Amino acid sequence: MTKRILRDIIEIDDDLCDGCGLCIPSCEEGALVLVDGKVRLAEEARCDGAGACLGHCPRGALRLIQREAERFDERYASGMQPSATQSAPSLESLVAFGKTAIPQRPAAISAGCPGSRSMAWNTTPSSVSVPAKAASALTQWPIQLHLLSPGSSFLRARELLLAADCVAFSLGSFHGDLLEGRSLAIACPKLDDPSGYEEKIAEILAHCDVPALRVVIMEVPCCGGLLRLASTAAKRAGYQGEIEVIVVSRFGEILQRKSLTPTPSPNESTGCACGG
CATH class of the missing domain: 3.30.70.20 (Alpha-Beta Plaits)
Structure with missing residues (x-):
């Protein structure tokens, strides 16, 4: 039994x-x-x-x-x-925007959480399209959510890119495709102490005129915590702007881009020092 x-x-x-x-x-x-x-x-x-x-x-x-x-x-x-009787959709079913080829997934060499599973694979030169000396699109400091002040002027009236720590290392086109023209906050939902994260994101969304929140996470299950954190913060702030979730594979592909409908909680309010 x-x-x-x-x-x-x-x-x-x-x-x-x-x-x-x-x-x-x-x-x-x-x-x-x-x-x-x-x-x-x-x-x-x-x-x-x-x-x-x-x-x-x-x-x-x-x-x-x-x-x-x-x-x-x-x-x-x-x-x-x-098993076949369970009919769980494969990861490939998430691939969108005209993708025709999916990298061969390497076999895992250790068990445990998919987010910490040891893996290795080869990337052929022809599959790397990012220029070796591509310019950085980063225009602020700090970027770690734990260190970020909601009163920072660079947060005001700009889209906020909330990214899991690993995204920029996995997605070669991170700067050009996602970061350019946006403010940035990075966090790890698995390893960080998230105390105060929800409140900080809610402050920024409620009072800093953020036109859009774009949450970029990895495909691994533990990354879902960052999306939950952002969704709860948006609800707490009564945020009415655009919310988009972007899922990135460990092999450097954008697997999914999906807009979420804000569910505001007008009775919740937070303070902010960014002039809103």
């Missing part, structure tokens, strides 16, 4: 779920599947309780709860694919 323990696991609200399936590709372990027009938990052992799927549901149908469940099976985090 499989041992059950008290742990975090995903719960799906059938009344709120409309079966759009946007959450499914965010779970690398294949824990979420579409059955009869509703998202279901394929099996408890596939859910690691990290909550990478939460920020991808536009209707708020997903939440983490603590209950007795089967232990998470680490084999699913080490590259084991879902």
Whole structure:
């Protein structure tokens, strides 16, 4: 008999779920599947309780709860694919904007969380299109969210690019395609102490005339925490501007660009020193 323990696991609200399936590709372990027009938990052992799927549901149908469940099976985090009967969408289904070729995914050489799994691959010279001496598009300092002051003048009336730390190293065209003309805040949802992050982002969005918030994350599940943080901050600030999430692969591709609908909370307010 499989041992059950008290742990975090995903719960799906059938009344709120409309079966759009946007959450499914965010779970690398294949824990979420579409059955009869509703998202279901394929099996408890596939859910690691990290909550990478939460920020991808536009209707708020997903939440983490603590209950007795089967232990998470680490084999699913080490590259084991879902069975054919589960029909979990592959990562390739996220590729958009005319992509015709997908780099060959290397085999994992250690188990564990996909975000910390050891991997190595070769990049052919012909696949690197960024000039060796491309100019930097960075126009501010500091950039780390922990050090950033909401009162900084460079934040006012500019789009804010909130990027996971690893993005700029994975995406060769980061400066030209994403950073140019925008202010920047970087953070790691897995390794940083996020204390105060939500409040700081909310201050900036509420009072610094930010026309758009663009959240750039890696494809790994732990990066979903940055999207959840940004979404909560936007709601807290009553933010009405454009919100876009951009997902980048470990192999240097933009896999997905998706606009999110702000869900303001007008009763929430924060202070800011940037002149708003």
